[in-house]
Structure formats: C-alpha cells, structure tokens
Amino acid sequence: MKKLKVATASLAGCFGCHMSLLDIDERLFTLLEKVELDRSPLTDFKQFGPCDLGLVEGGLCNAENVEVLRELRRHCKVLVAVGACAINGGLPAQRNHLDVRECLTSVYGRTVPDDPELPLPLDRVHAINDVVKVDYFLPGCPPSAEALWHFLDDFLNGRTPHLGHGLISYD
Amino acid sequence: MKGTFTLDGSEVPFHEGQTVLEAARDAGRYIPHLCAHPEFEPHGSCRVCTVKAEGRMAAACTLPAREGLAVESATDELRELRRGLVQLLFVEGNHFCPSCEKSGDCQLQAVGYALEVRSLHFPQLFPDRPLDASHPDVLLDFNRCILCELCVRASAEVDHKSVFALGGRGIDKHLIVNAESGRLADTSLSVTDTAVGVCPVGVILKKGRGFTVPLGQRTYDRAPIDAPPEKAGKP
Numbered sequence: 001m002k003k004l005k006v007a008t009a010s011l012a013g014c015f016g017c018h019m020s021l022l023d024i025d026e027r028l029f030t031l032l033e034k035v036e037l038d039r040s041p042l043t044d045f046k047q048f049g050p051c052d053l054g055l056v057e058g059g060l061c062n063a064e065n066v067e068v069l070r071e072l073r074r075h076c077k078v079l080v081a082v083g084a085c086a087i088n089g090g091l092p093a094q095r096n097h098l099d100v101r102e103c104l105t106s107v108y109g110r111t112v113p114d115d116p117e118l119p120l121p122l123d124r125v126h127a128i129n130d131v132v133k134v135d136y137f138l139p140g141c142p143p144s145a146e147a148l149w150h151f152l153d154d155f156l157n158g159r160t161p162h163l164g165h166g167l168i169s170y171d
Numbered sequence: 172m173k174g175t176f177t178l179d180g181s182e183v184p185f186h187e188g189q190t191v192l193e194a195a196r197d198a199g200r201y202i203p204h205l206c207a208h209p210e211f212e213p214h215g216s217c218r219v220c221t222v223k224a225e226g227r228m229a230a231a232c233t234l235p236a237r238e239g240l241a242v243e244s245a246t247d248e249l250r251e252l253r254r255g256l257v258q259l260l261f262v263e264g265n266h267f268c269p270s271c272e273k274s275g276d277c278q279l280q281a282v283g284y285a286l287e288v289r290s291l292h293f294p295q296l297f298p299d300r301p302l303d304a305s306h307p308d309v310l311l312d313f314n315r316c317i318l319c320e321l322c323v324r325a326s327a328e329v330d331h332k333s334v335f336a337l338g339g340r341g342i343d344k345h346l347i348v349n350a351e352s353g354r355l356a357d358t359s360l361s362v363t364d365t366a367v368g369v370c371p372v373g374v375i376l377k378k379g380r381g382f383t384v385p386l387g388q389r390t391y392d393r394a395p396i397d398a399p400p401e402k403a404g405k406p
C-alpha cells in the first residue's frame with residue numbers, strides 16, 4: 001500500500017505538541033509503516049511536497065508563520081490545527097490586549113532589533129483558521145499522545161475522528 | 172399535581188411547579204446548562220439548556236413541565252445551537268485553560284467537552300480585563316466571567332451582602348464589585364461566603380489553593396458532566 005505523506009509545522013508554539021506526538025512511543029513504528037514524513041521539524045526537508053495530511057502546531061505571531069502556514073495549506077489535502085495555540089493563539093496570544101510596540105520597547109528599550117532577516121511580528125497573535133481553512137481541530141495544551149494517536153488511527157483508517165471523554169481537553 | 176412529559180421520546184415524571192430542567196435532573200437525565208443551579212431561581216440567560224417543545228425553542232430551565240409535552244434535547248440541531256453558544260462564551264472572554272486553576276472543575280469546559288467543541292469558530296475579542304487581587308483570600312479573574320449571575324444571586328439571597336452585580340449592557344455587560352473603590356478588598360466578602368464557591372468557571376478563586384488537586388484528577392477528569400448521576404462529576 002502506498003504510504004500517506006504527512007507534513008508537520010511548528011509555528012508560534014513551544015514544540016510541546018510535537019513532543020506529544022513522539023510520546024505515542026512504540027506506536028511510532030506502526031505509524032511509520034503507514035506514513036512518510038515530508039517537511040517537518042522531524043526531518044530536514046526545506047520544502048513541502050504534495051501531502052495527504054498536514055499537522056500544525058502553534059498560532060501566527062509573525063509574517064513567517066503566515067507564509068509557512070499558507071505554503072503548507074497549498075500542499076495538503078487535509079490540514080489539522082493541533083493544540084491550543086493553533087486553535088486559539090494559546091499562550092502567545094496572552095499579549096493580544098497589549099500594544100506590540102510597547103511590548104517590544106519595554107523588552108528592548110530603544111534598540112528594538114530591525115534586521116531585515118527577522119520576520120515582522122503581527123499586531124495580534126492569530127489562530128490558524130483566521131488565515132487558512134482548517135479541516136480538523138485537535139485541542140489540548142498539548143493534546144495527549146492518546147488523543148493524537150486516536151486521531152491518527154481514525155484518519156489512517158478512513159474514519160471521522162471523534163474525541164470522547166478523556167481525549168478532548170483544553171489544557 | 173403530578174404528570175409525565177417526554178424527553179427525546181422517553182417519559183420523565185414531574186410534580187407541580189417543576190421546570191423541564193428540574194424534572195429531567197431529578198430523573199437523572201442531563202440537559203446541558205450553565206447559569207441554572209438547583210439552589211437558585213432559574214435565570215434563563217445562558218440559553219445553553221435550549222430545547223424544542225411543540226416546534227418552539229425554549230430554555231428548559233424556565234419552561235414549566237406540562238402533562239404530555241414532547242421535549243427534544245439530544246438532537247443534532249440543538250447540539251449545534253448549544254455548541255455555538257458555548258463558542259460565543261469562549262470568544263467573548265479570555266479563556267486560557269492551561270493557566271486556569273479551575274481547569275478540570277470548570278463547567279464551561281465540561282459542557283464544551285460534552286458537546287465536543289473543538290474549535291472557537293468565531294473571531295476572539297481578546298478583551299482587556301485586569302484582575303482584582305486586592306482581597307487577602309479571594310482572587311477575581313474577570314477574563315473568564317460568563318455573566319451567569321450565580322455569584323450575584325448567592326451574595327444577595329444567601330450571604331445577604333450583595334457584593335457582586337452586573338453592570339453595562341449588551342457586549343459591554345460585565346461583573347462589578349459593590350464598593351466605591353470597585354475593589355473586592357473593600358467589601359465584606361469572606362472566603363466562606365456561598366458566592367465564593369458558586370462560580371461555575373474560574374473567576375472567583377480561593378487564594379493559596381493552586382494545584383492542590385493535580386490536573387487529570389479533577390471533577391470532570393474523573394467523569395464527564397453528562398454521565399449518569401451516580402458517576403457524573405459534581406462541582
């Protein structure tokens with residue numbers, strides 16, 4: 001059977017969701033029999049190829065996050081928002097009631113870095129569905145390994161994933 | 172007077188003066204709700220308990236039970252409507268559950284889980300609402316208020332102090348503290364007041380209790396809010 005292509009991205013997140021994915025432990029072997037990883041922090045590919053599934057950790061706090069997300073959406077049949085930050089901005093969005101200029105000057109004083117290599121921060125941290133269409137939402141901070149595995153198992157076997165008690169969590 | 176009505180096709184007994192929500196609760200049948208509380212007069216404001224009876228939508232907490240009434244609750248249409256109401260409550264405030272002491276004991280969260288609310292759907296408002304940490308024993312985090320008025324009712328009717336009130340209208344409606352300074356420290360609130368324990372979400376919090384029960388072992392971690400009564404989490 002042809003393996004499904006899966007890409008993952010970490011935007012404005014903490015890598016906790018990726019760690020939770022690794023936490024499925026020996027089920028990783030089962031997973032890797034069925035999927036092949038495309039661009040992901042777990043591989044070293046620099047470009048996305050055509051993918052069946054894209055998993056996004058983290059929300060959008062700067063222009064680069066938006067670019068990577070749009071690129072990933074273009075290459076994926078199914079895009080999943082994984083974790084609180086992708087779904088509602090999460091911890092980074094705790095700055096949303098503050099002025100971004102004031103945040104920067106209170107940290108850097110008068111020498112706010114302005115190197116052209118640095119992506120511009122957005123005025124507000126956004127959930128990913130503010131910018132692209134999202135096909136499924138997997139909440140949790142992070143979603144547990146069980147929840148991630150439940151989702152992947154359902155997805156790989158063509159079932160609509162449902163998160164029952166103990167698997168759906170906002171913290 | 173006694174009688175029976177049907178809830179999703181099966182019979183529920185009631186006695187004179189009961190609402191659909193009360194009779195359903197007594198019969199061990201769960202209808203999602205947030206602002207209703209068995210010890211207080213129904214308020215009918217959150218609309219999460221909306222059911223359909225005789226083709227019309229009505230809040231089960233204020234709908235009088237009536238002989239032969241056919242009430243629908245667990246339908247896709249009503250689940251979808253309730254999901255929207257819960258999502259609106261989330262986007263109107265700032266609900267960052269991972270840092271909330273109420274997580275796992277929170278009814279908004281538990282109802283969200285029961286309705287499988289996985290996304291917010293609506294744009295978030297991100298209001299700016301400073302905390303009130305002035306009181307020695309009680310913290311107020313206004314970011315999570317769902318305006319259920321339970322604290323208002325408890326403080327007035329049980330504690331006889333009227334520490335809390337709701338001010339403003341529409342989207343500007345908000346919880347206020349009845350003191351000239353607006354600070355909780357300048358009221359007669361005591362940590363043992365009924366109003367302190369009644370908040371279904373994480374606004375009114377006792378200080379010095381952080382994480383005494385670990386996440387994963389809290390009320391709605393042990394059993395979902397819609398479980399049969401002998402198992403369901405009691406707040």
Ligand code: SF4
Pocket residue numbers: 170265266267268271272273274275277278279280315372373374
């Ligand atoms: S009040 Fe409930 S829903 Fe809001 S942040 Fe706290 S746990 Fe989450």
Ligand code: SF4
Pocket residue numbers: 315316317318319320321322323335346369370371372374375
């Ligand atoms: S503080 Fe709590 S109890 Fe009071 S109105 Fe807000 S949500 Fe309801």
